Amino acid sequence: MADYEDDADAENETGESETASKSKSAKWAEVHEDALEEYERDWERERGNQDEAYEDLRFRRGRQEDQWTPEAINQRRGRPCHTINLLPKFIRQVTGDMRKMRPSIKAVPVDSNGDPETADVLSGMFRYIENRSYAKHVYTTAADSQVCAGIGHWQVTTEYASSTTFNQELRIMGIEDGVAVLWDADSVMPTREDAMHCFVPMDMTLSAFKKQWPDAKADGFDIRTSAAFTDWLSDDYIRLVTYWKKKPIKRTLALMPDGSIDDLTDQVKDLPKDQLKAAFDWLAQNKGARIEERDGYKVCRYLMTQGEILEEYEWKGMHIPIIPAVGEEVRIGREVYRHGIVRYARDLQRMVNYYASAETEVVALQPKAPWIVTKAMVEKYYDQWENANTDNLPFLEYDVDRAAPGRAPERVQPPVASQAIQLGGTKAAEDMKAVIGIYDANLGAKSNETSGVAIARRDAQADTGTFVYLDNFNMAIQRTGQIVMDLIPHIYDAQRMIQIIGDDGKPTLKEINKPTVADGVERVQYDVTTGSYDVMIEQGPGYATKREQAADAMTAFIQAFPQAAPLIGDIYAKVQDWPHADEIGERLEQALPPEIKNKLQEDRAKASQAPGEPPPPPTPQQQQDAQAAQMKAQALQLELEGKALDNQKKKADIAKTLKDAGQLPQGDPAAAQQAQVDAHLQAIDVAAKEDELQTKRTLNALTIQIKQAELEKARIGLTATGEKHTIDVVKGMQNLSHAADNHEAGMASQVQGFMHGSEKHRASMEQMTALPEQAGA
Numbered sequence: 001m002a003d004y005e006d007d008a009d010a011e012n013e014t015g016e017s018e019t020a021s022k023s024k025s026a027k028w029a030e031v032h033e034d035a036l037e038e039y040e041r042d043w044e045r046e047r048g049n050q051d052e053a054y055e056d057l058r059f060r061r062g063r064q065e066d067q068w069t070p071e072a073i074n075q076r077r078g079r080p081c082h083t084i085n086l087l088p089k090f091i092r093q094v095t096g097d098m099r100k101m102r103p104s105i106k107a108v109p110v111d112s113n114g115d116p117e118t119a120d121v122l123s124g125m126f127r128y129i130e131n132r133s134y135a136k137h138v139y140t141t142a143a144d145s146q147v148c149a150g151i152g153h154w155q156v157t158t159e160y161a162s163s164t165t166f167n168q169e170l171r172i173m174g175i176e177d178g179v180a181v182l183w184d185a186d187s188v189m190p191t192r193e194d195a196m197h198c199f200v201p202m203d204m205t206l207s208a209f210k211k212q213w214p215d216a217k218a219d220g221f222d223i224r225t226s227a228a229f230t231d232w233l234s235d236d237y238i239r240l241v242t243y244w245k246k247k248p249i250k251r252t253l254a255l256m257p258d259g260s261i262d263d264l265t266d267q268v269k270d271l272p273k274d275q276l277k278a279a280f281d282w283l284a285q286n287k288g289a290r291i292e293e294r295d296g297y298k299v300c301r302y303l304m305t306q307g308e309i310l311e312e313y314e315w316k317g318m319h320i321p322i323i324p325a326v327g328e329e330v331r332i333g334r335e336v337y338r339h340g341i342v343r344y345a346r347d348l349q350r351m352v353n354y355y356a357s358a359e360t361e362v363v364a365l366q367p368k369a370p371w372i373v374t375k376a377m378v379e380k381y382y383d384q385w386e387n388a389n390t391d392n393l394p395f396l397e398y399d400v401d402r403a404a405p406g407r408a409p410e411r412v413q414p415p416v417a418s419q420a421i422q423l424g425g426t427k428a429a430e431d432m433k434a435v436i437g438i439y440d441a442n443l444g445a446k447s448n449e450t451s452g453v454a455i456a457r458r459d460a461q462a463d464t465g466t467f468v469y470l471d472n473f474n475m476a477i478q479r480t481g482q483i484v485m486d487l488i489p490h491i492y493d494a495q496r497m498i499q500i501i502g503d504d505g506k507p508t509l510k511e512i513n514k515p516t517v518a519d520g521v522e523r524v525q526y527d528v529t530t531g532s533y534d535v536m537i538e539q540g541p542g543y544a545t546k547r548e549q550a551a552d553a554m555t556a557f558i559q560a561f562p563q564a565a566p567l568i569g570d571i572y573a574k575v576q577d578w579p580h581a582d583e584i585g586e587r588l589e590q591a592l593p594p595e596i597k598n599k600l601q602e603d604r605a606k607a608s609q610a611p612g613e614p615p616p617p618p619t620p621q622q623q624q625d626a627q628a629a630q631m632k633a634q635a636l637q638l639e640l641e642g643k644a645l646d647n648q649k650k651k652a653d654i655a656k657t658l659k660d661a662g663q664l665p666q667g668d669p670a671a672a673q674q675a676q677v678d679a680h681l682q683a684i685d686v687a688a689k690e691d692e693l694q695t696k697r698t699l700n701a702l703t704i705q706i707k708q709a710e711l712e713k714a715r716i717g718l719t720a721t722g723e724k725h726t727i728d729v730v731k732g733m734q735n736l737s738h739a740a741d742n743h744e745a746g747m748a749s750q751v752q753g754f755m756h757g758s759e760k761h762r763a764s765m766e767q768m769t770a771l772p773e774q775a776g777a
Helices: 002-061 070-075 087-100 116-132 135-149 206-212 273-279 343-364 382-386 419-436 452-465 467-491 543-560 562-574 581-590 594-608 620-662 669-716 723-776
Strands: 104-109 151-160 168-174 197-205 237-255 261-263 290-304 309-314 322-326 328-332 335-339 496-501 507-512 514-518 521-525 533-538
Touching: 002 087, 002 135, 002 197, 002 237, 002 290, 002 309, 002 335, 002 343, 087 135, 087 343, 087 419, 087 467, 104 116, 104 467, 116 135, 116 168, 116 467, 116 496, 116 507, 116 533, 135 151, 135 168, 135 322, 135 467, 151 467, 168 467, 197 206, 206 237, 322 467, 343 419, 452 467, 467 533, 543 562, 562 581, 581 594
Parallel strands: none
Antiparallel strands: 104 533, 151 168, 151 322, 197 237, 237 261, 237 290, 290 309, 328 335, 496 507, 514 521
């Protein structure tokens, strides 16, 4: 019985699996049919541009069969048929500017959930993705196709960071045949971001295809008769097509109490609508929080042949990750015509080839001018005359023809090189420069300009003539940044250590999505999963070029203002390309004035402190200064205590003096009065010194508090969370300093007044002492 139930369960499971498989096959068949129809429609719209683009690429290649028609080659059989390919130098001129002025991506926050520090990390992540993907080669390959044929492509993909991790990373990859990519015929934007689908073809050998997909149909399916599918299957190759499709969906968005917006589409797609309200009922209790449905899209990726769909994958981003770099496009009604710089220079290139071939032919025929002779003249010497145009013979023999007396062999005038041939070739080359928009000075030829301003203006003229290609290339780079920024929250969605690259090309490790607590507030450090970030393009020379320009400018500045050299010598050394330039700069930094050096240390401490991290500890120099101040205060305290003991001793002496004065004989009133005056004066001195000691104690305590406040300021730093506290400490220091100054001035005034009063009292006491002496006298 148990075995029967197990068999029944197995049959049910098998039946459900077969049902699911049939449903999937039916769904794929429908998608496949729609894809083929869309492909045929897009190809019909694009076929003219594709045919011309392939012709441009072949023309640029420069073989004889590429630049000469079959009819012309047949007509010139046995005659010179040169190919002087001038087009590559024009293409390299435009793509060379792209290589030198390659734009960089900068992320900027566009809502309250983004922050500048995370934006800098995102910019560094994009630079790392470019570096890891060898994107420079990817970009320039596509740019070469863009400038030559009018269009080039690359793509954004994902792959595992290594074979030993589950972490994925983004990559920028090239496309094998960028001209063959087909976009939605209804898209009009140069970036094709408004397209609803895209086809990316790739050819594979039949043997490799059968090895990777042994169950797939390599043949035996219905082959469409449309010309759009003629290249999809041959004896050796089969065409695989990646079909990207945007599908409309309903996105569930939640407005959270803190104002942030969460996309809950994936969490609630399997949740019945009647349970949706209950599942998020807690949101209703918060004012302003709500859940709404919005129209959106999801992107699906299918890998297909002409016969079937092989794979399906739901893309994590909201954009089709294919990026076109477009040349020049002209729209006439519903038709769009696209071209590069080769298209309208092809006829001129053919003219250059023709004139060069004709000139060669004329020059080659100069020593081969025929002879006019009679048969009787050369009959005996036929072997000599047969090779007269090829052998360098010192003389030629002949017989006199009795039928033509007085006549000798005569050479026909050779063809003369026509000046029109030379002028025609030169004019064709000049016209090619005018059509493309690049002239001699920009191709490396010497010009009359000598000043830097004049040369820059001439370069600007050429850049203007071909700027459309550079501008569209920059637009493609910016589109790449938008796609990458959209994918980063999905691919880098967990806490992990990543590498970023700064503006100067130096790599740095950063930990993203790290929970931290600062001042009792929980936050996520470098949270790349929240916030919206836009992408800006920064066009200009690379870091190395900027470094050279900075070095030249600083050299001129120091020559004009030598007094600045000791203050910027460290920076000047670090921007040089000498060996050990950084080490030289660090040594020069040690010679800077202390106030500048301390400021640099504070700035570096602030720059190295991440948001949410605890304040950095004080620098060794700050610790030494604080310890020295404390030791000085302790020494002053010991000095004050010694003076206090000295005062105690003086008080004892006063008491003893008063006691002795009381024991004087009654018959000597003058001596007793003098003893009392001396004791009183000593008491005045002791009181004044005690007030002075108290003042110094107060000042010493205030000094210690100020030094401790300075140490606290150094410890706190100017972090985002410590700025207010630092300001309070600084204000407290100022108040303490003012209080110390006021107290010192007040005590000094009191001591001065007291001493002045004691002097007057001493004078009066001395007068009183002198009276008995005068009376006795």
